[in-house]
Amino acid sequence: MIPSAFSFYKPDNLQKAINLIADFGDEGRVIAGGHSLIPVMKQRLTDIKHLIDLSAINELKGIKIKGSSISIGAMTTQVELITNAELFKVAPVIREASLQIADPQVRNLGTIGGNVANGDPANDMPGLMQLLDATYTINGKNGVREIKAREFYEGAYFTAREDDEILVSISFNSPIGGYAYEKQKRKIGDYATAAAGVILSVDNGVCSSASIALTNLSDTPIYCSDAVSMLIGKQIDDSLLSEVTKSCVEQSDPVADQRGPVEFKKYVAGIVVNKALNRAFDRS
Amino acid sequence: MDDVKTPSSEERKSALSGLGTSRKRVEDARFTQGKGNYVDDIKLKGMLFGDFVRSPVAHAKIKKIDTSAALALPGVHAVLTAADLEPLGLHWMPTLAGDKQMVLADGKVLFQGQEVAFVVGDDRYAVADGVALVEVEYDELSVVTDPFKAEMENAPILREDIADQKEGAHGPRRHPNHIFTWESGDKEGTNKVLDEAEVVADEMVYYHRTHPCPLETCGCVASMDKVNGKLTVWGTFQAPHAVRTVASLISSIPEHNIRIISPDIGGGFGNKVGVYPGYVCAIVASIVTGVPIKWVEDRMDNLMATAFARDYWMHGKISATKDGKITGLWCHTTADHGAFDACADPTKFPAGFMNICTGSYDIPVAYLAVDGVYTNKAPGGVAYRCSFRVTEASYFIERMIEVLALKLGMDSAELRSKNFIKKEQFPYTSALGWEYDSGDYHKAWDKALEAVNYKKLREDQAKQLELFKSGKSRKLMGIGLSHFTEIVGAGPVKNCDILGLGMFDACEIRIHPTGSAIARLGTISQGQGHATTFAQILASEIGIPASDITLEEGDTDTAPYGLGTYGSRSTPVAGAATAMAGRKIRAKAQMIAAYLLEVHDDDLEWDVDRFVVKGAPEKFKTMKEIAFASYNQAIPGVEPGLEAVSYYDPPNMTYPNGAYICVMEIDVDTGVSEIKKVYALDDCGTRINPMIIEGQVHGGLTEALAISMGQEIAYDEQGNVMTGTLMDFFVPTAWETPNYETDFTETPSPHHPIGAKGVGESPNVGGVSAFSNAVHDAFKPFGLTQAHMPHDHWRVWKIAKDLGLHN
């Protein structure tokens, strides 16, 4: 398990990184924590000639919270997402979800940027970003642009980001209401068999706002728009929640793997959505 | 007075850290500080690396291998293919099971991951690039991964080299993909009993394919010294001496010119018993290049290509009277051996000790037949933390007991109790011909049931079932029972050999002038703690503190010949040799002491660490004094020095046994199970080091948990390995590992010099049945009789679904 030869660069500011990636075109690739990229390089599933390490770029790091608006640098590690007390106050669902990613070793290096940019449907953060309706800020030789997380994912490992663009930061508003991120996996260090995130605000038993998203249940993360419209303005009870769950499951389109066949995954999708709905409701 | 100062026997005994002491493992200081010396730590001057081009497909003709691009790469020195090995007669090699195996693909490939070419280069990086540049053209053939389909008329023929051979190493072959039929017991008698029985339970029990997956993968460094003609191979070998003999036989290098060294080994579990193409290629490459060659496989290679375990389809019938007295057992096993029969079993046992499948029960008549079959899967079939198929046998009978209990409407704990071999029946000859040495199964069973409060557990289970039925819970509770009898310590030379090498073992002891000692054995620790426990055996035998005894294993130039470590044979065989060699030392020491004390030998008695003149306790010679005397006194009729060697041919196997109980809670919707309790009672005879026993039991239980709850080597229909990394191949972490309660009874082996039976593998043997039976037990009220392992989430979910428990 040895990757093919590559040259290695460690620029110390964003502009240098942008220039490098612009020069190399599709022969270049940025590396963040390396916990998705290095395994595929070692298996020679991808051939990269030039590797550009983003870890020395301070502009890409850190968590900024201004009132209800939150911005997280792409190179912020998952362990920072878990341990940052301010972030927990304004968006506790991030800690709940991050703690379910992989294991501590992976989380010490894995970054939020790498996790969402990778386009792996099994990753948890893309689903989480659907849930939070996050916006990605991307920078490249043609300048800065913003794109909604809900419009970013096109297929497994295909995103709206061009090869020569770098994800700089992720921003979203502090979610209001109850929250939950529920994930079923086979063991520590495993990706989701099925996972679901829910955010729910309730006034006098009536749902005032909601968001629901699914992980690893299709070739992209899923934002469950139909289910959300079923919820808003309605009195919440068990039968509504089970209708909502059904709608989410209908939107899922998982593939069979060692975790189980499609039928099982759809069933478990229903279970995780329902658990997340109930937990979010209890917390609302 | 002198005797005032002399510590008491008890004090002196405890100073020895001998038998029964929870002595801390002497190995750990080294391992926990990263100071171990594993194969991959070995770096020799001028050493090159080798690695394989492996087949991406499961069955194909090889049309062409083009090595030119690889050879043109700077840093690549050589690329070996079958064509290069053929002139040396090394393109195929004999397997331990009487078959032969391709070293490098000879015209075709038979499983995904098969070794096709061996690239040698400056370092791992150059070699990996070279491997990627070797171009192989494959002409794909149809694939068979199902052993039942393999024996059909229109099945693709896998082993074209022996397609017409009607006679195999173990008798007639009935199909080109058939390897052997092995029978044991009384066929007619069993059929008759089954025909006339009041109750018969009939079930197919599958023990899926899995893999030992040691933390350290397999590898070696081969170094041919062309000046003195000596070949040295450091390798992950569980049987270094046997490897030397085999290497000499297949390479024609004289055995005295081969030195095999097993350095520290990071777990074996049977995976490192086999002889792999990597070893042969590294040796050949070292001969060709004249420099040392290192080959170390990576995790994916290890899972995909080196020896798997299990893969037995066991069809059973068990008969009983209406009130639950078992009258007969029948079993037909279809054994999937993969592409070559490379099982590691004693020669006369092509299905290992599968014929211990009558388990702990007094079954009057039994019959077993095993058919070995070739498929397009990796070869292997090693004893993964067990003694040659005893886990398969034990799982089979423990499932059959459960299925029979269902049929009888009887509690399976009671059914077991009713049929256990009784204490007074030992030594007991089983219907399939083994002589069980000792045991007290009822005592262990009753102790176990009481320890877990079995009656209360059943009440809790009934309450949980009520909650489930009334819709208040989606969880079921399962109680998994297991009683196992192992057969370990292979074994008596009269019926146990590997490639003609009798399975005795040996120990050589040298006492130094100042009274410390070195002992060398024919075994090799892979984490079992031999350096700790064998020193304890000796400490008790010769009265030298365990801490003053160095233990050495694994170097064939220095250690006495032995068959290695697997099948829990080290303590039963090499441990016995150690005790016997110690006794020889003591016998000589007695003569020396008698001379020094000027008394007759018979006037002396042994007291912990010294010989004392009978009736005159103030007159004695300590072992330390005797040791020194042996070096500096000219004793008439006694040779100087104090050394002994013992080659021990065990008169019988030993039969460790135990009672395991697991309590599990299962969510029928998610298929997630939560282990609530694991109780493991082991009877391994005399307990040498209780702390090491506990560690072994914890480790073995964790592997058993893995195997039963998720660990498998899965193939798709095209023969692709679906579990090639640790993402999909389940190895539990601390998180998945439950708390274990261990317990014991102690029934010493009557024929072993210190009564020890072996324990390292018991928990894997007994554990799998306990975990699996718990899953089955949870669904029993809804009519489940048999569900194959592994019981991972989706398969458990599927049980619930098929039983109509989802709405």
Ligand SMILES: Cc1cc2nc3c(=O)[nH]c(=O)nc-3n(C[C@H](O)[C@H](O)[C@H](O)COP(=O)(O)OP(=O)(O)OC[C@H]3O[C@@H](n4cnc5c(N)ncnc54)[C@H](O)[C@@H]3O)c2cc1C
């Ligand atoms: C054993 C194991 C288990 C895991 N389990 C989970 C899990 O359960 N859930 C989960 O979500 N993840 C899991 N992961 C993945 C882990 O979270 C990764 O760390 C994460 O997916 C990628 O982040 P990274 O910083 O390591 O990115 P890298 O691996 O460095 O990069 C991943 C990809 O994103 C690109 N990239 C990285 N940063 C940027 C950027 N700023 N702009 C543009 N492109 C960028 C890279 O070019 C690369 O293509 C697991 C990983 C391992 C090894």
